[in-house]
Amino acid sequence: DAGITQSPRYKITETGRQVTLMCHQTWSHSYMFWYRQDLGHGLRLIYYSAAADITDKGEVPDGYVVSRSKTENFPLTLESATRSQTSVYFCASSPGQGVGGYTFGSGTRLTVV
Amino acid sequence: QQQVKQSPQSLIVQKGGISIINCAYENTAFDYFPWYQQFPGKGPALLIAIRPDVSEKKEGRFTISFNKSAKQFSLHIMDSQPGDSATYFCAAWGNNDMRFGAGTRLTVKP
Numbered sequence: 146d147a148g149i150t151q152s153p154r155y156k157i158t159e160t161g162r163q164v165t166l167m168c169h170q171t172w173s174h175s176y177m178f179w180y181r182q183d184l185g186h187g188l189r190l191i192y193y194s195a196a197a198d199i200t201d202k203g204e205v206p207d208g209y210v211v212s213r214s215k216t217e218n219f220p221l222t223l224e225s226a227t228r229s230q231t232s233v234y235f236c237a238s239s240p241g242q243g244v245g246g247y248t249f250g251s252g253t254r255l256t257v258v
Numbered sequence: 259q260q261q262v263k264q265s266p267q268s269l270i271v272q273k274g275g276i277s278i279i280n281c282a283y284e285n286t287a288f289d290y291f292p293w294y295q296q297f298p299g300k301g302p303a304l305l306i307a308i309r310p311d312v313s314e315k316k317e318g319r320f321t322i323s324f325n326k327s328a329k330q331f332s333l334h335i336m337d338s339q340p341g342d343s344a345t346y347f348c349a350a351w352g353n354n355d356m357r358f359g360a361g362t363r364l365t366v367k368p
């Protein structure tokens with residue numbers, strides 16, 4: 146299926162555990178992004194990638210790790226989950242920065258207990 | 259600090275009325291201003307966008323008004339429908355940085 150898909154849709158994990166959220170896009174967009182959405186804060190950028198093997202920090206990168214070995218995949222890893230990382234996570238892609246807006250996935254709701 | 263301030267947080271409008279959501283930005287490097295619409299359980303979807311060289315852009319019932327000198331822009335939804343009930347985010351992009359407002363939850367009552 147064409148588009149941008151995130152998995153899992155829902156995840157419950159325990160404090161201190163490592164968890165990886167997956168993101169896959171089929172358009173070969175250069176840019177990919179990870180956002181977290183929290184009430185009152187809107188969408189905040191965690192990390193972004195301009196191309197395979199090129200990643201950079203966003204507004205709230207602490208506690209997260211990303212990699213991009215292939216253009217189509219951009220996984221986000223929480224190395225040691227904390228309750229403050231309970232959130233809805235969205236992956237997005239774009240053919241270029243500021244070009245035509247971003248296309249978002251359906252999100253992953255992560256709960257850290 | 260929030261670089262894009264959005265208001266109101268929530269908005270209730272009667273069917274057929276006009277919904278107005280306002281945003282203000284600080285960074286003059288921003289040069290692309292999209293609006294996103296998000297339904298429950300879904301990701302935000304691009305609704306309409308404007309660049310600062312025009313003061314207004316209209317697509318169907320949705321209009322963006324842009325005031326560059328005031329660093330403000332707004333979304334107007336004409337003839338609001340219950341199907342427009344969603345959360346709306348304004349955003350501003352510039353210098354490889356996209357910043358989002360906190361969102362407005364719109365409810366259109368039938």
